[in-house]
Amino acid sequence: MEEGHVLSHSVQQSAAAYAIIHDKFGDAVTAFDANETMPFFEVLNTAVWPEIALFMRDNPKLKFNYMACLSGVDYQSEDKVGIVCNLESLGQLNHKIAVKVKCARTGGSIPSVAGVWHTANWHEREAYDLFGMLFSSHPDMRRILCPDDWEGHPLLKDYKVQESYHGIKVPY
Amino acid sequence: MQELDIAGMGSVRVTRKGNNVVILEKDLQTEQMVLAMGPQHPSTHGVLKLECLTDGEVVTHAEPYLGYLHRCFEKCCENVDYPAIVPYTDRLDYLAGMNSEFAYAITVEKLLDVEIPRRVEFIRVIVAELNRIASHLVAIGTYGIDLGAFTPFLFCFRDREIILSLLEWASGARMLYNYIWVGGLAYDVPADFSKRVMEFVTYFRPKTVELYKLLTENEIFVKRTRGIGIMPADVAINYGWSGPMLRGSGVKWDLRRNDPYSVYPELDFEVPVPDGKVSDIGDCLSRHLVRALEMDESLKIIEQCIDKMPSAEGFNARSAVPKRVRPKAGEVYGRAENPRGELGFYIQSDGKSTKPLRCKARSSCFVNLSAMKDLSKGQLIPDLVAIIGSIDIVLGEVDR
């Protein structure tokens, strides 16, 4: 945070929420990035992610009961893929925050939070389908948008489309 | 008499006569039938496959299979400039094109430094609300058809024709508009637009009453939808539901009020939430009621906008539209209240290029539909149709 730069009210609320999480989990999470458009923090120790998620949902000062979105992102320069979760406390405490979790680009896996927010169930399937990261202990890990026997994960930056699918020529 | 369990025949009650075993009764063990509704089916509202396991008429398991309308929206977004994504957003939820464009425009504008002219804001709200009414008319009409009432569908479409011609007059297209651009609008509205819109508002007010009497108050319709597909509020929030679905479960949450954008804070309108008198809270009838009552609120919003809108003197709709849309580096999650729920865009920009690094569309129908599997356990097949109709999905948005 810059000196003398006043953060907006909503970013301050997110920073307060982050402080509670940082208190409990310390080094498992990075420092808070207090930008105006989407304040976020990243989870460094991915094995603790479901625990952090449960804490964020159930702690009476946090109450992040609503997951607005879980997007897969390809960080090609870091050789990683990751997810960005936008969480909100709907109707309760009115603060929002975003969480990033990254893993290795090939063969990486992130623990699933489908048991914490049901929204994550299909969003994680979509992230797996389009980016290739596995979500361990997901109740139903399979592709959702592409056909089940599709090769490759389309939204990766270096994705090359397959030549043919069941005898149909794919690239046009 | 004793009971045996004979493989392949289920439970059997037998008695013995001398050396023989005589079968008295059999519990008929019937198999569950696998029934695939769709992808082509009159009432799945698009290409959706629902694989159901049924025991007679009772559905024990209904799983949606998506992807039949996947058109790689997110991959396309990474290859075109920010302004060129607007027609793609139209085609997500094609019944509510203006609202989808609105959501996208306000998200990108968060990363830009533009001041949107006031008249642009009001026109955006007017066309978005008109499109909301049109979308709800389709939802209500097709819901009637799913349940066998053929006539309200035609009444709804007759009124929707008027809205579509108004929107065609403003933007040039009836359904896929490319009208709300990043930073402004494509064109200003025509000279007599306000007058015609007010005529429509006066014409349409009694029609909502007529539709209410014909469909919503009909005894058979109520019997088919009341108490069906009940979703408690906290489970709905956990599933990520938004829009009329969440309001039907009793949660008063409307992004136009709770996370306001554009000129909505200046407008006076109610957020209808059913109170359990006519319907059970969280059932299909509540969700239908929310849509039916929202149309009246949209009419109120349109009237206020027409009153408050500044004049067109010296107005250029494209005055704030940047020549090159090059947002600053960063990421943003922006959202708007679509007729079907919350349409959100997660945009990641690297500050140098005119194309987004990542543009994810968080679609309301995708999230609403994910609860289908749990909502449909133990329902009858006609009730399954009633539940899908009340979720009001548009496959363009589900599959993107």
Add this chain to the structure above:
Amino acid sequence: MPLLMGNSLNAWSEALVGFTPMGLPLGLVILAAIPLVFIALYSLTYGVYGERKISAFMQDRLGPMEVGKWGILQTIADILKLLQKEDIVPTSADKFLFVIGPGILFVGSFLAYAVLPFSSAFIGASLNVGLFFAIGIVAIEVVGILAAGWGSNNKWSLYGAVRSVAQIVSYEIPAAIALLCGAMMAGTLDMQKITMLQSGSYGFAHFFLFQSPIAWLPFLIYFIASLAEVNRAPFDIPEAESELVAGYFTEYSGMKFAVIFLAEYGSMFMVSAIISIVFLGGWNSPLPDIGSFALNAWTNGPVWGAFWIIMKGFFFIFVQMWLRWTLPRLRVDQLMYLCWKVLTPFAFVSFVLTAIWVIFVP
């Protein structure tokens, strides 16, 4: 003039009776069959046209307008189109059942026309248990529907067929009891005699509907039950378009589809005719004699009779269409609830009350 026509009709029918080539009663067969075929076909043609126009006007649109003035020739164009379509039988379908299903369906609904009196001079088969025959023979439709649904080898058709069988078989009970109330008031099951007992110079006042204070109850019960018998909305679950694509006739196309449609509109007219005969006087004119305006005498006669019963039939067809385009459809269990827990008890009640009325009131 009508009297003269009546005499010549009688002369023709006398002549045809005598037409027995090789000892076979061919003349009688022609006599009975041709008018019935015409009636069934016309009821289909104008039934379908009427449905499309009436539904269109109720839905704020125009309906068929292109073929012929106001689209009158539309159904004929449709029939010509269906006649020349390829006859498709799905490979995995049970061919025998698939093919005879529509046939049995049509035969079942058409056989009842034999006992309907279309005028005092014309009834196909004057059975003295005509009403009983009409109620019973319609049950053959159930076999046809099952054959069509099972033979299509399609899960959706099977659903539609099974629902339809349950519906038709259940609703036969209140329907039969309600009709028996009318038979009680007449004291006979012979359709022609039931109609003749409702004739008189006061026109509609002689109709059974107005002859007893509780006759409206069996009338209403039979009307609702007959909607279920012919699979019309709000009881059209077997053909529920939005759930089952087209129910038991999903796989049918071309001429077989036309035959099923013919059967449906034929049954619609048949139940309308039955309810008009038993409760509304059949071929009697509803106009009363008012003083010197002997309207009843002027509008009664062999040809007038045919006109009246067909008009009454069309009126009920109109009401059936009106209900179809207004109401949503009932769910299967709500439908069964309506039959067994509402209509049947009321039918029994009306049976007892009618019996009391008939016995104690001269």
